[in-house]
Amino acid sequence: MFGLKADWSVDVFERYFTLGNYAGGEARWCPGCGDFAVLNTVHRVLRDAQMPPEKSVVVSGIGCSSRLPHYVGTYGLHGLHGRALPLANGVKARRPDLDVWVGTGDGDCFSIGGGHWLHAMRYNMDMVILIFDNGIYGLTKKQTSPTTPTGERTNTHPEGSLLPAMNPLTVTLGITNVSFVAQVPDWNPPLLYETIKAAHKHRGTSFVRIMQRCPVFSDDFCKPYQDHPENMLLLSHENGIPAADNVKKLFKEQIEHDPSDWVEAMKIARDESKLPVGLLYRDPGAVVYEDFSAKGLNKTNEEKLAAINTALDAFAI
Amino acid sequence: MTQQADNGDSAVQIGGNKTAAKVDEYIVEIVSDSGEGAQKCGQTFGNISGKMGNGVWTVEIIPAEIQPPARSPAGASGIRIRIGSKYITNMGNEAELVVAFNEQVLFSRIANGAYKEGTIVLLENKWETDPDEKIRNQYTAAVKEFAEHGLIVHELPIEEACLKIVSNARKGKNMFVLGMISYIFSREPDLGRKEIANTFAHKGDKVIQPNIDLFDSGYAFAAERLDYLWEIPPYTTDTTKPTIITNGNQAVGLGVMAAGMELISMYPITPATSATHYVADVFDNVGGFVHQAEDEIAAMGFALGASFAGKTACTITSGPGMALKTELIGLAVMAEVPQVIVDVQRGGPSTGLPTKVEQADLLSSIYGEPGDAPKVVIAAATIEECFHFVILARKLAEAFRIPVILLTDANLATGVQPYTRPELQEEWLSAPIDQSPWDDSVPAFDWDEGTGLSQRPIPGQRNGEYVLTGLSHTDRSKVAYDSDTNQTSMAHRSRKLAALQKTLKPPKVHGDEAGGDLLIVGWGSTMGAIEESVDILRGQGKSISTLHLRFLSPLEPGLKEIFSKFKKVMTVEINYSDDPNGPLITEENRRYAQLAMMLRAQTLIDIDCWSVVYGHPLQPGMLQAEFNQRLDALNN
Ligand SMILES: Cc1ncc(C[n+]2csc(CCOP(=O)(O)OP(=O)(O)O)c2C)c(N)n1
Ligand code: SF4
Ligand SMILES: [Mg+2]
Numbered sequence: 001m002f003g004l005k006a007d008w009s010v011d012v013f014e015r016y017f018t019l020g021n022y023a024g025g026e027a028r029w030c031p032g033c034g035d036f037a038v039l040n041t042v043h044r045v046l047r048d049a050q051m052p053p054e055k056s057v058v059v060s061g062i063g064c065s066s067r068l069p070h071y072v073g074t075y076g077l078h079g080l081h082g083r084a085l086p087l088a089n090g091v092k093a094r095r096p097d098l099d100v101w102v103g104t105g106d107g108d109c110f111s112i113g114g115g116h117w118l119h120a121m122r123y124n125m126d127m128v129i130l131i132f133d134n135g136i137y138g139l140t141k142k143q144t145s146p147t148t149p150t151g152e153r154t155n156t157h158p159e160g161s162l163l164p165a166m167n168p169l170t171v172t173l174g175i176t177n178v179s180f181v182a183q184v185p186d187w188n189p190p191l192l193y194e195t196i197k198a199a200h201k202h203r204g205t206s207f208v209r210i211m212q213r214c215p216v217f218s219d220d221f222c223k224p225y226q227d228h229p230e231n232m233l234l235l236s237h238e239n240g241i242p243a244a245d246n247v248k249k250l251f252k253e254q255i256e257h258d259p260s261d262w263v264e265a266m267k268i269a270r271d272e273s274k275l276p277v278g279l280l281y282r283d284p285g286a287v288v289y290e291d292f293s294a295k296g297l298n299k300t301n302e303e304k305l306a307a308i309n310t311a312l313d314a315f316a317i
Numbered sequence: 318m319t320q321q322a323d324n325g326d327s328a329v330q331i332g333g334n335k336t337a338a339k340v341d342e343y344i345v346e347i348v349s350d351s352g353e354g355a356q357k358c359g360q361t362f363g364n365i366s367g368k369m370g371n372g373v374w375t376v377e378i379i380p381a382e383i384q385p386p387a388r389s390p391a392g393a394s395g396i397r398i399r400i401g402s403k404y405i406t407n408m409g410n411e412a413e414l415v416v417a418f419n420e421q422v423l424f425s426r427i428a429n430g431a432y433k434e435g436t437i438v439l440l441e442n443k444w445e446t447d448p449d450e451k452i453r454n455q456y457t458a459a460v461k462e463f464a465e466h467g468l469i470v471h472e473l474p475i476e477e478a479c480l481k482i483v484s485n486a487r488k489g490k491n492m493f494v495l496g497m498i499s500y501i502f503s504r505e506p507d508l509g510r511k512e513i514a515n516t517f518a519h520k521g522d523k524v525i526q527p528n529i530d531l532f533d534s535g536y537a538f539a540a541e542r543l544d545y546l547w548e549i550p551p552y553t554t555d556t557t558k559p560t561i562i563t564n565g566n567q568a569v570g571l572g573v574m575a576a577g578m579e580l581i582s583m584y585p586i587t588p589a590t591s592a593t594h595y596v597a598d599v600f601d602n603v604g605g606f607v608h609q610a611e612d613e614i615a616a617m618g619f620a621l622g623a624s625f626a627g628k629t630a631c632t633i634t635s636g637p638g639m640a641l642k643t644e645l646i647g648l649a650v651m652a653e654v655p656q657v658i659v660d661v662q663r664g665g666p667s668t669g670l671p672t673k674v675e676q677a678d679l680l681s682s683i684y685g686e687p688g689d690a691p692k693v694v695i696a697a698a699t700i701e702e703c704f705h706f707v708i709l710a711r712k713l714a715e716a717f718r719i720p721v722i723l724l725t726d727a728n729l730a731t732g733v734q735p736y737t738r739p740e741l742q743e744e745w746l747s748a749p750i751d752q753s754p755w756d757d758s759v760p761a762f763d764w765d766e767g768t769g770l771s772q773r774p775i776p777g778q779r780n781g782e783y784v785l786t787g788l789s790h791t792d793r794s795k796v797a798y799d800s801d802t803n804q805t806s807m808a809h810r811s812r813k814l815a816a817l818q819k820t821l822k823p824p825k826v827h828g829d830e831a832g833g834d835l836l837i838v839g840w841g842s843t844m845g846a847i848e849e850s851v852d853i854l855r856g857q858g859k860s861i862s863t864l865h866l867r868f869l870s871p872l873e874p875g876l877k878e879i880f881s882k883f884k885k886v887m888t889v890e891i892n893y894s895d896d897p898n899g900p901l902i903t904e905e906n907r908r909y910a911q912l913a914m915m916l917r918a919q920t921l922i923d924i925d926c927w928s929v930v931y932g933h934p935l936q937p938g939m940l941q942a943e944f945n946q947r948l949d950a951l952n953n
Contacts, residue, residue: 055777080644090626095776293606295601296604301746308571308574311571317364317735
């Protein structure tokens with residue numbers, strides 16, 4: 001993005017951002033934590049999209065994964081446990097020009113933030129939600145989360161988690177006005193990159209459930225898929241997540257799936273014998289809430305004062 | 318029905334040969350089943366009276382259920398209008414005249430002490446001939462009972478008269494009654510007709526005309542059948558000053574717009590919701606947006622996100638909603654995000670008295686968050702202040718980078734009063750979002766040593782990138798768990814309150830500034846009733862004064878000095894406190910009213926309190942009696 005001038009001198013006419021522009025504080029996750037992979041991918045997607053760092057805001061709740069904003073050199077909002085989504089929605093409400101990202105854990109999003117999850121999907125504001133699903137509460141040291149597999153021993157259920165694990169895909173797909181649902185493992189960098197990139201490109205709320213490795217507290221959560229890729233099902237389609245042949249090669253099980261087909265998406269999501277990977281559903285035409293909430297941004301003070309005067313006059317006696 | 322204004326000083330001639338007696342003030346109630354339009358009738362009557370230069374206070378009588386059974390005491394729905402030849406600041410004592418659409422609804426009002434011996438009851442008499450024998454019996458028994466209470470009952474065929482004009486008297490009786498009371502209080506009938514035309518303007522002539530007919534016949538009906546005729550002369554000296562009449566929630570809504578806030582993020586809760594109902598109707602015109610969130614936590618989070626992104630947003634709620642917002646208010650304090658939070662207080666705890674007044678969120682507003690969470694808490698004392706304090710709140714929130722809680726209550730929310738029309742100022746509007754580059758040598762929390770104040774970078778400002786966090790953080794908003802960082806950042810956040818307090822002036826004493834026997838201290842909506850009773854006692858030569866606080870956190874300066882000039886200081890509040898003479902109560906375990914508790918701690922003066930949670934606004938009469946006792950005790 002340099003321009004060569006007539007006198008052969010070089011002129012910087014646009015800013016060019018390198019990965020360094022998106023670097024934040026030094027990440028402090030455990031060695032082997034899947035969060036690193038997501039962080040690096042976010043940096044790369046931002047760089048490749050050449051987002052001005054001051055225009056992006058990374059919002060999160062509380063948890064290991066919710067430390068994400070601290071490690072990205074954009075604006076950040078490290079909020080409260082479970083509240084990332086309303087905060088992010090609020091950021092976007094009157095600032096549609098901002099590029100909003102949300103980092104949230106399985107406990108943060110599906111448990112304490114469960115109500116907000118449903119509604120944020122329905123608001124469908126333009127943002128990327130990265131769910132770092134490690135099937136456990138990491139930061140608070142191994143308590144059962146909604147996605148903890150049945151029978152998994154945790155510190156709150158030492159005899160094993162009692163209930164069937166929640167299926168976040170079917171729940172999300174079931175929400176009216178949902179517009180983008182994808183799933184991806186953190187240990188496949190090219191797919192992770194393409195998925196997050198597609199999520200970022202999509203206008204609307206992109207729900208990306210990332211199967212995230214937590215070697216410290218829930219090693220068993222991702223192991224079945226790491227060790228047996230045949231337990232995963234790659235969804236491919238020309239409108240889906242692009243995957244190069246060498247990436248495809250890793251997946252023994254593959255199907256063609258048109259992401260505009262909601263019924264098929266729901267079927268795939270419901271079948272828990274295989275972990276679907278790729279884009280389950282996309283509806284580019286879903287209603288986007290900031291199209292309402294950001295109306296009237298350009299009113300001048302004169303217009304506002306005139307309108308308030310009219311409002312006051314309606315009460316005149 | 319022509320009114321001949323006679324400028325003689327004692328009486329006015331209206332209609333026939335009756336003479337209107339001049340009175341200084343009057344309290345009227347209209348009570349009905351819900352859905353019969355009594356409130357519309359009373360509001361219109363209030364508007365007419367305001368236009369005629371009277372002081373007005375109206376307050377709605379609201380049943381707790383949306384559609385309580387017809388003819389049930391608990392279903393009493395209606396309105397009280399107090400008008401006078403003076404500025405009226407509260408609902409007053411007992412009503413002197415009531416129009417009742419059925420006899421049953423009067424029972425709950427009687428139980429509430431709304432009437433006295435001699436109160437005139439204009440009662441719909443159709444129930445006397447109701448096909449249902451039970452109703453007929455109820456009616457006759459009630460009329461007898463009312464007489465035994467000393468009420469003067471006039472049984473009137475109101476419905477019958479209405480049916481001559483409309484086929485469904487349930488829709489329209491209210492305008493007939495408006496005509497009746499307009500006659501009784503010598504209101505200009507043309508003002509009434511104009512108000513009706515305005516009210517139904519959007520429905521067209523087909524609706525306006527029958528309503529005007531109803532009004533006119535109500536007017537004639539009263540002239541013909543009743544011997545009552547009063548005149549309440551105007552008090553406004555300056556009738557050229559433009560005046561508006563609103564309730565407190567509408568005032569809050571207008572204030573939000575005049576403050577330049579562009580986002581209200583809320584979840585419905587009585588008695589706060591009507592503020593948003595009002596704004597939702599007109600917000601588009603100023604480019605604003607109402608976000609109805611999925612719950613109060615989300616409402617607060619959404620507002621906080623928007624404030625962080627540039628423009629201070631507002632959330633409006635009541636007690637239970639405040640409880641849900643608590644954790645996020647703590648985040649706003651910790652991360653220094655400007656925020657306006659309006660709490661229209663209702664009776665608590667829990668779901669409590671949803672439609673009724675209480676002032677019991679003071680301590681939870683100031684101290685409600687876990688950890689030390691200094692924030693600004695102010696309280697509006699009048700409906701007019703509901704407007705101006707929203708503007709003040711936004712300014713303080715931004716200047717001090719802090720959440721500001723504005724306390725109003727159900728009394729202000731539903732009370733309607735005329736006041737000087739605010740003259741809008743452009744500087745009230747919030748400034749456009751600064752998107753110029755940030756000087757990156759300046760940290761995100763560049764705390765000033767002396768005041769704790771700092772400027773905040775706004776997303777979009779180049780080189781200002783920082784991460785807002787609720788964790789303990791350094792001036793560069795880096796997470797830091799070390800002792801020094803925590804101690805100094807806490808000190809900076811607290812110092813902002815001291816800095817604000819230094820800019821405040823000591824409150825004015827209403828009464829004897831030099832001191833005296835008894836000083837009453839109040840806050841919030843009780844000011845009108847307190848001052849009215851204090852003025853009456855002062856007129857009788859009693860040494861009593863009052864002082865009303867607007868700033869609760871930080872507290873206004875000079876209190877200790879003022880208090881020490883009085884023999885006794887006591888607060889008057891609408892929240893629970895133990896009766897000092899109650900069973901088991903001793904000086905050691907007595908729980909004081911909320912402001913009293915704070916003032917005792919802050920001044921080390923033995924401040925007493927008087928507080929009740931009857932669910933209705935304080936009345937001057939009951940305060941007068943209480944103050945008299947206190948004064949007697951002091952002087953004996
Ligand atoms: C209101 C509240 N309740 C509880 C906590 C404690 N807490 C912090 S993080 C967390 C769970 C985090 O789990 P998850 O969201 O899955 O994130 P992870 O650490 O696994 O990335 C809990 C319970 C808190 N911070 N706030
Ligand atoms: S506990 Fe697990 S999720 Fe948390 S940082 Fe360590 S590896 Fe990552
Ligand atoms: Mg987790």
